[in-house]
Amino acid sequence: MTDDGKSGLFPAGGHDHHACVEAALASAESLCRERGLRLTPLRRRVLELVWRSHCPVGAYAVLEDLRRDGRSAAPPTVYRALDFLVQERLVHRLPSLNAYIGCNEPGAPHCGQFLICRHCGRVAELHDHALDRRISASAADTRFRVEQALVEVRGLCPRCQAAEGDGE
Amino acid sequence: MTDDGKSGLFPAGGHDHHACVEAALASAESLCRERGLRLTPLRRRVLELVWRSHCPVGAYAVLEDLRRDGRSAAPPTVYRALDFLVQERLVHRLPSLNAYIGCNEPGAPHCGQFLICRHCGRVAELHDHALDRRISASAADTRFRVEQALVEVRGLCPRCQAAEGDGE
DNA sequence: GCCTGGTTGTTATATTGTAACATCCAACTT
DNA sequence: AAGTTGGATGTTACAATATAACAACCAGGC
Numbered sequence: 001m002t003d004d005g006k007s008g009l010f011p012a013g014g015h016d017h018h019a020c021v022e023a024a025l026a027s028a029e030s031l032c033r034e035r036g037l038r039l040t041p042l043r044r045r046v047l048e049l050v051w052r053s054h055c056p057v058g059a060y061a062v063l064e065d066l067r068r069d070g071r072s073a074a075p076p077t078v079y080r081a082l083d084f085l086v087q088e089r090l091v092h093r094l095p096s097l098n099a100y101i102g103c104n105e106p107g108a109p110h111c112g113q114f115l116i117c118r119h120c121g122r123v124a125e126l127h128d129h130a131l132d133r134r135i136s137a138s139a140a141d142t143r144f145r146v147e148q149a150l151v152e153v154r155g156l157c158p159r160c161q162a163a164e165g166d167g168e
Numbered sequence: 169m170t171d172d173g174k175s176g177l178f179p180a181g182g183h184d185h186h187a188c189v190e191a192a193l194a195s196a197e198s199l200c201r202e203r204g205l206r207l208t209p210l211r212r213r214v215l216e217l218v219w220r221s222h223c224p225v226g227a228y229a230v231l232e233d234l235r236r237d238g239r240s241a242a243p244p245t246v247y248r249a250l251d252f253l254v255q256e257r258l259v260h261r262l263p264s265l266n267a268y269i270g271c272n273e274p275g276a277p278h279c280g281q282f283l284i285c286r287h288c289g290r291v292a293e294l295h296d297h298a299l300d301r302r303i304s305a306s307a308a309d310t311r312f313r314v315e316q317a318l319v320e321v322r323g324l325c326p327r328c329q330a331a332e333g334d335g336e
Numbered sequence: 337g338c339c340t341g342g343t344t345g346t347t348a349t350a351t352t353g354t355a356a357c358a359t360c361c362a363a364c365t366t
Numbered sequence: 367a368a369g370t371t372g373g374a375t376g377t378t379a380c381a382a383t384a385t386a387a388c389a390a391c392c393a394g395g396c
Contacts (some may be wrong), residue, residue, distance in 0.1 A: 040374070077376070080374080124310060135319065139283060144323055149322070151319050152320075155313045161313055210344075244345085244346085
């Protein structure tokens with residue numbers, strides 16, 4: 001984490017991703033303990049696999065990984081684990097990609113905000129509370145009761161804007 | 169259109185939906201003429217079918233409707249027409265529902281903002297420019313180049329909040 | 337007439353997600 | 367320890383969503 005904390009939101013940089021994965025797992029452990037939930041070996045492994053990827057991963061990619069582990073696995077195995085993790089806000093699902101990504105503020109009840117690079121496929125999660133409030137306010141105007149909000153922004157990350165100029 | 173224009177965003181009210189459909193088709197015709205695009209009978213019919221529904225419709229629902237017309241149709245027929253309409257911003261796709269809904273500001277390059285009622289399934293489209301700007305600003309902080317933004321808010325529309333109190 | 341590019345038809349298949357039921361296992365009860 | 371119970375996982379089968387690849391068609395220009 002030697003960058004400015006802004007463009008560095010994109011996990012393409014050289015920061016220690018392995019440490020992030022460990023932190024996410026530890027955080028998940030304690031969160032489940034607090035809530036009296038069972039972070040079983042399967043669920044823990046799925047969470048790890050999601051976090052290990054630098055990009056959002058599809059359910060069937062996780063399934064392949066589980067099978068590589070030597071574990072018996074079928075689609076429901078994966079979907080159930082992912083559903084649990086999403087439920088507990090340890091991972092997010094990105095509907096426009098049919099894929100999952102580790103949540104970097106696990107357990108907190110926040111609006112999911114994602115910048116999705118169409119070129120490299122990497123995703124940055126934002127936590128813009130002003131944006132949260134703007135959505136709440138807008139919904140309140142129509143007397144809609146918000147339960148969950150999701151912002152998906154597609155475009156080009158800083159790195160890929162540069163690459164495009166190079167005519168890649 | 170006799171309500172206050174706020175909760176009335178939800179198409180559940182008694183306003184003249186048929187007129188909305190006609191207006192959308194007319195607007196699409198002129199927009200395509202301007203752009204030199206062909207709003208073929210198939211595309212026009214698909215647009216009409218999407219608009220006729222009070223809720224977002226799936227591709228396979230449109231497919232059924234086309235077949236009821238007596239038309240020969242297979243999945244690619246529908247997906248191609250829908251892709252065209254999405255491309256030209258005449259309809260929106262809601263990834264979290266795998267469904268499509270008519271755009272009520274056709275052709276304008278705006279951020280898609282939707283309030284999705286989990287109870288009745290109806291969807292209201294917002295056009296909150298402050299929200300647009302907030303998203304742009306947030307993305308700009310990370311030097312991300314926004315090409316397209318989507319806000320999906322899940323919750324309960326005013327009508328269904330009331331209904332829930334009735335214990336249904 | 338005939339070429340051309342875009343549109344649609346058609347068949348087959350890929351990808352994503354669930355239903356339904358069997359089995360297992362940890363924790364609690366007796 | 368044996369039994370009971372509820373949640374978690376295994377397993378089979380299938381549903382729902384989406385696309386690839388190629389053939390046929392058709393409008394407009396030459």
